Amino acid sequence: MLPFSSIQRVNQYHLWLWVMLLAGLVGMLPRAAHASHLRAGDIQAKVDTTPTRNPNRIFFKLTLYRDSNPGNALQDEATLFFGDGKRSDPVRKTSEVTVGPQTTRIIFYFEHTYPGSGSYTASFIEANRPRGVINMTASDTQTFYLSTVITVDPGLGANQLPVLRAPAIDRAAAGQVFLHNPAAYDADGDSLAFRRMYSQRSLTYTNVSALPPTYNPDHVICAGFQYPNNQAYGVGTQRPVQVSYKDNNGVELAQIGDTAIFQMNARTGQIVWNAPLRTGTYNVAFIVEEWRKNPLGAYIKRGEVLRDMQIIVSATTNLRPTITIPQDTCVVAGTVLSKSVTAVDGSGPNSPATAVQLAAYGGPLPPATFTQSTQGPPRAVGRFTWATQCENIANQPYIVVFKAQDTPPTAPTDPPLIDEKAWRVTVVGPAPTNLQARPLAGERVLLTWNNYPCLTSSQPGVLPTIQIYRRENCYPFTPSACETGLPAAAGYTRIASIPANLTAYTDDNGGAGLPRGRTYSYRIYVTFPLPAGGASLASNEACLTLSGRSAQITNVDVLTTAATNGQIAIKWTQPRANSGSFNAPLGYRLSRSATGAAPFTLVTTKTSLADTTYVDSDPALNTQDVQYTYQLVFFSAAAPQPGSAETTETSPLASSVRLRLVPDGNAGLNTLTWTYQVPWDNSSKPTLIFRRTGSANTGPYTQVATLTPGAGATSATYIDRGLTKGETYCYYVQTNGQYATPTNSLGQPLLTNLLNRSQQQCAVLIPTPCTPVLTIAPPNCDSLADVNQTSSTFDFINQRYQNRLRWTLGSTPAGCSSDVAYFRIFFRPTAEGVFTLIDSTTQYTYLHQVPLNTAGNTGGAGCYVVQAVTAAKVRSALSNVACQDNCVFFLLPNIFTPNGDDINEKFRPKTASPIARTHIQVFNRWGRKVYESDKDPYINWDGGGPLGETGANGKVSNGLYYYLAEVEFADFAGTKRTYKGWVEVAR
Numbered sequence: 010m011l012p013f014s015s016i017q018r019v020n021q022y023h024l025w026l027w028v029m030l031l032a033g034l035v036g037m038l039p040r041a042a043h044a045s046h047l048r049a050g051d052i053q054a055k056v057d058t059t060p061t062r063n064p065n066r067i068f069f070k071l072t073l074y075r076d077s078n079p080g081n082a083l084q085d086e087a088t089l090f091f092g093d094g095k096r097s098d099p100v101r102k103t104s105e106v107t108v109g110p111q112t113t114r115i116i117f118y119f120e121h122t123y124p125g126s127g128s129y130t131a132s133f134i135e136a137n138r139p140r141g142v143i144n145m146t147a148s149d150t151q152t153f154y155l156s157t158v159i160t161v162d163p164g165l166g167a168n169q170l171p172v173l174r175a176p177a178i179d180r181a182a183a184g185q186v187f188l189h190n191p192a193a194y195d196a197d198g199d200s201l202a203f204r205r206m207y208s209q210r211s212l213t214y215t216n217v218s219a220l221p222p223t224y225n226p227d228h229v230i231c232a233g234f235q236y237p238n239n240q241a242y243g244v245g246t247q248r249p250v251q252v253s254y255k256d257n258n259g260v261e262l263a264q265i266g267d268t269a270i271f272q273m274n275a276r277t278g279q280i281v282w283n284a285p286l287r288t289g290t291y292n293v294a295f296i297v298e299e300w301r302k303n304p305l306g307a308y309i310k311r312g313e314v315l316r317d318m319q320i321i322v323s324a325t326t327n328l329r330p331t332i333t334i335p336q337d338t339c340v341v342a343g344t345v346l347s348k349s350v351t352a353v354d355g356s357g358p359n360s361p362a363t364a365v366q367l368a369a370y371g372g373p374l375p376p377a378t379f380t381q382s383t384q385g386p387p388r389a390v391g392r393f394t395w396a397t398q399c400e401n402i403a404n405q406p407y408i409v410v411f412k413a414q415d416t417p418p419t420a421p422t423d424p425p426l427i428d429e430k431a432w433r434v435t436v437v438g439p440a441p442t443n444l445q446a447r448p449l450a451g452e453r454v455l456l457t458w459n460n461y462p463c464l465t466s467s468q469p470g471v472l473p474t475i476q477i478y479r480r481e482n483c484y485p486f487t488p489s490a491c492e493t494g495l496p497a498a499a500g501y502t503r504i505a506s507i508p509a510n511l512t513a514y515t516d517d518n519g520g521a522g523l524p525r526g527r528t529y530s531y532r533i534y535v536t537f538p539l540p541a542g543g544a545s546l547a548s549n550e551a552c553l554t555l556s557g558r559s560a561q562i563t564n565v566d567v568l569t570t571a572a573t574n575g576q577i578a579i580k581w582t583q584p585r586a587n588s589g590s591f592n593a594p595l596g597y598r599l600s601r602s603a604t605g606a607a608p609f610t611l612v613t614t615k616t617s618l619a620d621t622t623y624v625d626s627d628p629a630l631n632t633q634d635v636q637y638t639y640q641l642v643f644f645s646a647a648a649p650q651p652g653s654a655e656t657t658e659t660s661p662l663a664s665s666v667r668l669r670l671v672p673d674g675n676a677g678l679n680t681l682t683w684t685y686q687v688p689w690d691n692s693s694k695p696t697l698i699f700r701r702t703g704s705a706n707t708g709p710y711t712q713v714a715t716l717t718p719g720a721g722a723t724s725a726t727y728i729d730r731g732l733t734k735g736e737t738y739c740y741y742v743q744t745n746g747q748y749a750t751p752t753n754s755l756g757q758p759l760l761t762n763l764l765n766r767s768q769q770q771c772a773v774l775i776p777t778p779c780t781p782v783l784t785i786a787p788p789n790c791d792s793l794a795d796v797n798q799t800s801s802t803f804d805f806i807n808q809r810y811q812n813r814l815r816w817t818l819g820s821t822p823a824g825c826s827s828d829v830a831y832f833r834i835f836f837r838p839t840a841e842g843v844f845t846l847i848d849s850t851t852q853y854t855y856l857h858q859v860p861l862n863t864a865g866n867t868g869g870a871g872c873y874v875v876q877a878v879t880a881a882k883v884r885s886a887l888s889n890v891a892c893q894d895n896c897v898f899f900l901l902p903n904i905f906t907p908n909g910d911d912i913n914e915k916f917r918p919k920t921a922s923p924i925a926r927t928h929i930q931v932f933n934r935w936g937r938k939v940y941e942s943d944k945d946p947y948i949n950w951d952g953g954g955p956l957g958e959t960g961a962n963g964k965v966s967n968g969l970y971y972y973l974a975e976v977e978f979a980d981f982a983g984t985k986r987t988y989k990g991w992v993e994v995a996r
Contacts, residue, residue, distance in 0.1 A: 045137040045149035046081040048112060049074040049177035049292070051316035052089075052131060052157040055169035055196075063122060064163040069131060071117040071155075074178050074319065076139045078111045084135070091121045092129035092159075094223045112178055123161045128312075132156040132226045134214045142319075143242060143289045145208065146233025154209040154228045158313045168540075169196045170312045171297045174370040175410060177318040180424050182325045186250050186263075187282035188429050191297065191316065192371030192410040198403035198541025199299045199311065203278040205271070206294040207234050208317055237282060237291040237320065238271040245269030245286035277408065277431045285322040292319050301540050302404075321424075325417075328355030329426040330365045330389075332413040337406070339435040339491035341546070342463055345396045346434065350379075352389045352413035355426070363416045365389035372407035372434065379411075389413065397436050399463035404542030406433035437493050438463050438535050438545030441475065446531050446551035449515065452522030452559075452658060456514045456531055456551065463535070463545075464510055471538045473509040478502060479516065482749065483530045483552040493544035494534050501532060509535050521659040526558030526585065527750050557587040558751060560597065560621075560643040562663040562688065563763045567632050567741075568624065570769040575632030577625045577665060582760065583618055584643050584658065591618070592653065595645035599623055605638045605664060605686065632768045636667035638686065661688035666744055666767035674776035674883075675824035677732045681770075683742050684724040689763055692722040694745035700729065701739040710741065732774055739771040778877035779818040779825035781832065781888040786813040788869060790896035794920055810869025812893050814855040818877065822886070830880040838871045840892060840981040870895040870923065870980060895980040896922045899988060901972070907952040907964060908996040916950040916972075916992055923979035930973045931992075939965055948974070952994055967994050 050073040057066035075084050086099040097119050105115045123129060133155045142148035157170060174192040181187035193201050207230040214226065238245060247270060250263045262272055262281045271282045273295055280295075294317045300308045335348040350369075354362040367389055369379035377395035393409065401407075412429040443459045456477065464472060476494070478501035486499055495501050505514055516523065516531075523529065530552045535545040562581045569576035579599060584591070596616040600609035613623050630637075641660040646653040664686045671680040681698065685691060695717045699710040718725035732738060747761040788810070814834070818827050831851045835844035838859075848855070859869050872892040877885040899921045906913045924946035931940040931950065940950055952964040974988040 045139045046076045046084065047073060047135055047137070047153040048076050048139060048319045049317055050133070050153075050155050051173055051177060051314055052133060052155050053170060053172055053314070054131065054157050054159045054312070056167050057120075058167055062167065065125065065161055066120060066122045067131075067159055067161070069119040069121070069157070071119065071133055072177070073115045073117075074108070074176075075105075075113045075115055076111060077107070077113045081139075084115055087117045087133065087135070088217045089117075089119045089121075090132045090134070090224070090226045091123070092131050093123055094225065095121070096217075096224070097121065099217070108176060109178055114176075126162050128158060128160050130156050130158050132228070134211045134226055134228075136214065136216070138231075138292070139290070141290055142292050143287065144233075144235050144237050144239065144291045144293075145231040148231075148292070151210045151231050152214050153317070154211055154226075155317060156209075156228070156315045160311045166197075166540075168311065171195045171199075171201055171299055171314055173297065173314065173316055174374070175412075177316055179318065179320055180426070181282065181285045181320055181322045182327065182329065182424070182426050183285050183288050183322055184248070185329055185426065186248055186284050187280075187320065187322075188427070189280040189282075189318075189320070190370075190408075190410040190429055190431050191278050191295070191318075193278050193297050193408065194371045195299060195405075197301075198405055198543070199301045200308065200405050201278070202298040202300060203273050203275050204296050204298070205236070205273040205280075206296050206315065207231065208292045208294045209315070231292075236271045237285065237293065237322075238269040240268065243286035245284055247283045250281075250283065277433075279431055282320070285320075288322045288324050290319060290321050292317060294318070302542065303539075323424045325423050325426070327415065327417045327423050327426055329428050330354045330413045330415045332367075332411055332428045332430055334411050334430045334432050337433040339406075339437055340395075340397055341439050342397050342399050342402050342436050343439060345394065347392060347394045350391045350393060350411050352385070352428065354386055354415045362386035363418065366414045366416065367391040368412045368414070369393060370410045370412065372409035372432075373401065374409065377409075395434075399438075399465050401436040402438050402463065402537050402541065402543040402545075403436060404537075404544070406435040408433055435491060436543070437491065438473075438537065438543060440488075440546035441533050441535060441548040444531065444533055444548040444551045446529070446553045448553060448555055451517065451656070452525055452555060454516045454523060454529065454531070454553065454555075456516065456533070458512055458533065458548065460512060461509045461535060463537075473535050473537045474506050475509050475511065475514075475533050475535055476503055477505040477507070477514055477516075477533050478531065479504050480530050482528050483550065486532070486547070486550065488546050493546060494536075495532060495547050501530075522657075523555055524559035524561070524658075524660065525555045525587070528552065528554040558582070558585040559658050560584040560641055560660050561748065561760065562639060562641050562660050563748075563760060564765055565637070565639055565663050565665045565687070566765045567665055567768045568766075569626075570632050570741075572631050572633045574626065574628050575630040575768075577630065577632060577637060578622065579625060579639055579641075580622045581641055581660065583621060592646035592649045595643070597621075598642040598644065600640045600642070601625065602638045602640070603635050605636070605662070609640050632665070636665055636684075638662050638664040663687045663689075666742060666765055668740065668742055668767040668770045670740060670770040670772045672738075672772040672774050674734050674774045674826075675822050676730075677734055677774060677824075678728055678730045679732060679738055679740070679772060679774070680726065680728050681740055681742065682724060682726045683744075683767055685744065685765075686723060687746065687765075689746040689748045689760070691744040691746040692718040692720055694747065694762075696725060696745065697743045698727055698729075699741050699743070703737060710739075734774050734776060737771060737773045739769055741769045742767045775879070775881055775883050776824060776826040777822070777883055778829050778879050778885040779827055780821050780886045781816040781875040781877055782819045783814060783816045783873060783875050783888040783891045785873065785891045785893050786815070788812075788893065788896055790898065790922075793896050793922065794898035794900070810859045812857045812859065812869055812871070812873070814857065814873055814875070814891070816853055816875050816888060825885070826879065828879055829877045829885075831878055833876040833878060833884075835874045835876070835887070836871055840872065844872075844874055844887075869893055892981070894982075895978065897978050897980060897984050897986070898922050899924070899974075899976055899978075899986070901948075901974065901988065901990060901992065903991065904993040904995055905952075906995050914951060915948075916952070917948050921947065924976060925979040925983065926977040928975040932971045932973075933965075934969060934971075939970065965994060967996055969993050 053070040057063045090096045100117050103116045105113050108114045136152045138148040138151050138153050140149035171193045179189050209228040210231045247264050247267050273280050296313050296315050298313045299311045301311050303309050330352050332352040340346045352365045354365050356362040364384035367381045379393050381391040383390045409432045414425050414427045417423045441458050445457050449455050480501045532547050534547045537543045560581050564580035566578040599613050600611045602609045643658045647656045666685045669682045695715040698714040700713045701710045716727050743766045746763040747758045751759050834848045836847045837844045872890050874887040900919045902919050905916045927946050928943040929948050971991050978984045
């Protein structure tokens with residue numbers, strides 16, 4: 010860069026403009042030493058797969074498409090930047106083949122060992138792109154950039170990034186729909202996501218030999234880049250399509266006559282350009298992301314591939330062919346999938362139909378095959394055949410892209426056109442076979458099944474897992490062709506997960522034994538480990554009934570409601586032996602939990618088989634506020650001999666009925682909700698609702714309603730309407746339950762009419778206060794930005810902002826009360842998040858002073874809500890949310906004097922609104938950077954710094970300097986602005 014010493018300070022402003030202009034022009038100069046030649050390409054990557062696998066060693070494959078027109082540069086060598094500060098030596102090409110008119114495909118291979126785990130961006134840069142790319146400015150002066158993000162992590166195994174099997178050069182016809190699918194395939198079965206991207210370039214790249222050893226590639230959007238449907242290239246409009254193509258929101262991509270679109274489906278990668286208009290060459294880029302589900306079930310991004318592709322649009326009277334593919338399907342591993350694909354030529358208005366060439370990309374190709382038997386006309390036919398294997402099982406479908414290309418007789422002046430569609434094939438595991446169940450002593454069930462045929466997985470050394478499920482009562486279920494596992498509605502519960510190489514499992518109900526006298530249904534299926542994942546179809550059902558009967562809790566009935574000395578009656582049935590009788594000593598242990606889970610506290614021990622009732626009246630029993638759960642354990646001796654071991658049998662847990670009462674004084678109603686967790690069914694018999702009116706705890710309860718909860722319910726709700734405001738109402742409910750088993754000879758339940766009462770609950774129907782309506786006075790930004798302050802006196806840290814709040818009482822909800830005692834004010838410093846109570850007031854206005862940069866606050870920005878409260882402590886709903894955003898202003902001085910007198914010592918704003926971050930760069934008059942920092946939002950440069958032209962005092966010399974400040978403000982939008990100017994350092 011030329012020095013500017015001859016330019017006088019009298020023309021400082023023009024000097025700064027010239028520095029900035031020249032810097033920009035240098036970045037835009039074409040690299041004359043490099044010819045334009047690179048059309049498209051991408052970088053593939055995979056972890057070391059050699060026998061001595063090193064997880065930090067990565068293999069790369071660079072694929073480039075070169076413009077082979079005479080005079081264009083060759084690409085015999087390439088250099089790859091590995092993203093860890095290192096790059097490869099120049100590598101010779103492995104192959105170069107012709108793949109189309111004036112186009113060759115070149116392959117390079119690289120490898121690199123990374124220093125440790127982490128995410129790295131490998132990139133390739135070369136000068137330059139071909140001349141004449143329509144949707145960017147001066148394409149032959151812009152570098153060509155590709156990248157791939159790879160995660161180095163020994164825990165990932167032999168991870169491979171997606172491979173894009175469709176060529177990166179494609180052709181389109183003006184006025185016709187263009188379709189393209191990259192045919193992405195992930196060998197590990199990871200999930201793929203697609204998004205379109207701007208073509209990229211590097212601003213600083215010249216040539217490899219001129220770069221420093223630790224050069225870190227930069228990349229920005231190509232100058233002037235626009236997506237190809239931009240109306241600057243002609244007013245393109247949408248045309249009809251033969252089948253339904255939808256965007257990521259499910260909107261059809263064919264709104265006939267609307268403005269042209271260029272879309273990429275995030276799930277399938279299908280690109281639809283509907284429709285090109287201007288002929289010529291276009292470049293676009295897109296990213297294919299690789300996502301893997303971790304053991305917690307969350308998807309983690311593992312890498313991405315950036316492909317830059319070229320689309321050549323030609324004028325033609327030729328019409329696209331139409332391809333017909335099978336419907337998306339699934340197949341059981343180990344079977345052969347064979348499907349036909351057909352296509353017919355669209356044929357032009359003045360030409361006969363021509364032959365159509367069919368092709369298939371992606372998915373399992375190979376080892377799957379696609380063979381074309383006829384080219385037509387009238388119809389081209391091909392067959393896809395895949396002998397699936399166990400290792401093909403995966404959670405995500407394989408995507409196979411079928412392509413049909415016609416053969417116009419006037420090619421290449423009348424270029425061939427294509428139609429393509431993506432087909433999704435899911436491979437599921439075969440169902441485990443011959444599941445059987447038989448009872449064992451000790452209330453256990455032995456399950457057995459045949460050897461499972463698919464013990465391989467996508468994670469070497471890790472076996473698939475058999476999932477074992479159980480439910481009460483037999484349940485006929487036949488899975489559909491693609492339905493893996495068991496639907497939630499089937500009512501099965503998973504009881505175990507074991508390696509798939511096992512063929513037996515003993516169900517002892519977690520050591521407690523299975524309740525006898527019940528029928529149990531079992532099914533199993535297989536899940537496969539990540540990254541591919543996947544599951545099998547469910548097995549056949551194994552159903553059996555255990556003889557005898559366990560002791561069963563039948564009642565948990567609240568007798569007395571009180572915070573202390575409450576009372577609950579518990580009842581249960583006697584157990585029945587399988588044969589003969591039980592051995593003494595025997596009895597029951599009844600335990601209680603206030604949480605519904607362990608630990609349980611023993612409340613009584615019964616030693617008589619006939620003693621099956623107990624009233625729990627512990628002085629600490631709080632039936633008013635707590636729902637209690639009970640556990641019953643029946644114990645007996647294993648044999649009649651003295652000293653015999655004890656055997657136990659634990660009945661399923663049973664809770665009391667818990668009633669919740671929510672009054673609505675405005676509408677004159679009470680909402681009752683009751684819940685329970687019991688082993689019997691309360692859903693098919695009516696629950697009785699009882700009510701007592703009056704504040705005195707006297708008078709009888711009367712039944713006011715009944716409600717049948719419905720099948721499978723563990724809670725129910727009833728609304729008691731037409732009540733009197735200001736009155737006290739008390740309630741309890743009584744549920745009616747029954748056990749499904751045991752049954753009599755007619756199959757009817759024997760244990761029925763199990764009546765259990767909830768605690769009593771009372772409430773006063775007090776109307777709620779009306780909801781406030783809140784407003785905030787707008788800030789006076791001009792006053793806050795008053796520049797009649799010097800940088801030495803403007804106190805940013807202690808500056809306080811004032812927000813003036815005002816509210817009125819609204820008229821909602823209907824029937825609300827205007828009798829308000831005080832208001833509660835809540836605040837949050839962000840547009841979203843949790844509100845915090847900051848104050849209360851009896852007034853209808855409030856002045857909130859917000860200190861700058863205190864914990865959780867940034868300037869005056871924030872949101873408020875207000876809540877009204879009555880004298881009876883009844884609260885209204887929260888008001889509307891009213892937000893105040895920060896003003897946006899920033900002014901830097903033109904001089905500062907870092908001479909040690911504590912006056913105007915630092916370069917900082919004269920005035921500014923709250924700032925989150927400032928990136929400041931300072932240059933001397935020759936354009937050399939002397940200072941750079943983003944550590945202080947308010948800059949506070951003292952004239953020194955790591956890049957400074959420091960003298961003996963560590964400071965820059967007196968003189969004129971030019972700054973570039975990129976400021977991110979602390980408003981809700983995170984506004985970013987750039988400020989340029991000059992400042993004089995004077996001492």
